[in-house]
Amino acid sequence: AKARGKACYQVFEPRMHELLLDRLDQEARLREAVHRGELRLHLQPVVDVTNREVRGVEALVRWEDPERGLQQPGSFIPLAEETGLITEIDRWVLIEACRTMREWQESSPATAPAWVSVNLSAPNLEMADLTDRVAYALASTGITPDALVLELTETVLMRDIAVTAGRLEELRELGVNIAIDDFGTGYSSLGYLRDIPVDVLKVDRSFITELVAHRRQQELVSAILQLGNTLGLKVVVEGVETEEQLDLLIALGGRFAQGYHLGRPEPVESLRTRLSTVPVT
Ligand code: C2E
Ligand code: CA
Ligand code: CA
Ligand code: CA
Secondary structure (H helix, E strand, O other): OOOHHHHHHHHHHHHHHHHHHHHHHHHHHHHHHHHOOOOEEEEEEEOOOOEEEEEEEEEEEEEEOOOOOEOHHOOOOOHHHHOOOOOHHOOOOOOOHHHHHHHHHHOOOOOOOOOEEOOOOHHHOOOOOHHHHHHHHHHHHHOHHEEEEEEEEEHHHHOOOHHHHHHHHHHHHOOOEEEEEEEOOOOOOHHHHHHHOOOEEEEEEHHHHOOOHHHHHHHHHHHHHHHHHHHHOEEEOOOOOOOOHHHHHHHOOOOOOOOOOOOEEEEHHHHHHHHHOOOOE
16 A cells, blocks of 8 residues: 555645646746736627727737747636636726727727626625726726626626625716626526616537527527516627528617627727727718
């Protein structure tokens, strides 16, 4: 048993040790990234499918790691969520998104989108100063509250419905809009739509993926669109990747969509340039 224990020590321990060090190293570098200004804001258009105009943008964070290049959120958001660093990242994104919007609306009001949405991970809702932070972002940049959408997932909303509903009510009083992100993926009853003040439903990409081939998916999407209509909510369908999906979505009565087919996330300046060179009809 002793020999085996030793073997385990030799084989597994160094590996575990290495993983732990990697993690600590990654965490330290991520912490520094925020302060060193290595975060980047990318924007993905939200399009009105009836005229193909860009109506809104979603702010999606990237990390320009000096050692490894541009990192997608999948590679650092989970760690940021575990360590609580996400609240600092989201704080940066919130201010940066509002600042970008304000600047865009002032310099080119004709092509500026009507709203920007930012993602808020769960730990943000536990922060007592969330409402103050949002109020500060609005006041310091001067954008109208209606131009800001806060995206929260169903799982986040369902955590502690009483606390969440109270906090969202405060945010709503500021005049900002609340979106449910990845709608349809949580195991929730729809009851929360009654208790929680919501303005936008963002239908998860998984619904559109099989839209063309499966009639049942079409009926589900159509039901969600109707639900949104009945409740007076904007419905944004995510993950539109083909013209066929877009056509079908239009046929089902969809109004807003987001997806690679309509525009990938890209740096602010590149989107601004692209939109300002599109002929105005
Ligand atoms: P999400 O909020 O659901 O954002 C949409 C994701 O889907 C983005 O990935 C976007 O690039 C991707 N996407 C958009 N259209 C398509 C499409 O047609 N096909 C496919 N396959 N994908 C599409 P991204 O930028 O890698 O972000 C991934 C997730 O990371 C986001 O999912 C969000 O949960 C999180 N995230 C990103 N930025 C932030 C942030 O600033 N704060 C927080 N808390 N989370 C963020
Ligand atoms: Ca989102
Ligand atoms: Ca509103
Ligand atoms: Ca989503």
